[in-house]
Amino acid sequence: MTDLFAKSDPVVEKTYAAILKAVAKFGSIKAEAKKTSIHLVAKTGFAGVHPRKSAILLNIRSNAPIKSKRIRKVEKVSAYRYHNEMLIGSPSEVDAEVVTWLTNAHALSVG
Numbered sequence: 001m002t003d004l005f006a007k008s009d010p011v012v013e014k015t016y017a018a019i020l021k022a023v024a025k026f027g028s029i030k031a032e033a034k035k036t037s038i039h040l041v042a043k044t045g046f047a048g049v050h051p052r053k054s055a056i057l058l059n060i061r062s063n064a065p066i067k068s069k070r071i072r073k074v075e076k077v078s079a080y081r082y083h084n085e086m087l088i089g090s091p092s093e094v095d096a097e098v099v100t101w102l103t104n105a106h107a108l109s110v111g
Contacts, residue, residue, distance in 0.1 A: 004033065009054045011090055016049060016056060018091035022099045023047075026106045046105035048083075055089040058098075061105045068097070081108075 005013040016038070023029050023040055031049075032039045040047040048059035060066065065074040066084040073085040084101070088094060 004036070004038065004051050007053065008051045012051050012054065012056055015088055015091050015094065016051065018094040019047075019049060019056070019058070019088075019102075022094055023102055023106065026103070029106075040102075042106055042109040043111065044109045046109035047102060052087075055087045058086050058088050060084045060086070060101050061108060062101070063108060066101060070097070 005016070019040075020031065026042065028042070030041045032041055032045075036050065038049040039045045040049065046061050050057035050059065060083070062082045062084055063080050065071075065076075065082050068086075070086050071084045072087065075083045075085070077083055086098075088098070
């Protein structure tokens with residue numbers, strides 16, 4: 001998995017660790033490394049982590065668009081599923097708001 005962070009600043013891997021720490025509280029979560037990203041999976045995928053040079057592009061699943069200035073792009077992927085994209089530049093940005101969104105995405109994943 002460290003290959004995904006090879007071209008990133010050290011803070012990016014620390015930010016990923018903060019995301020993992022937050023979702024570990026949900027119970028059994030798998031981090032499935034893909035070629036350019038990591039999918040966070042419970043029953044189904046609920047978030048995607050895409051390491052960049054100086055930040056993480058985090059994609060959170062939801063059943064409605066997340067209304068926040070932090071969300072930079074929303075994509076409707078089916079009748080009741082949305083992907084909400086945001087940049088997270090430091091571990092401190094994995095705050096209560098992001099954890100709430102991840103909690104809701106996890107709930108969708110496990111039904």
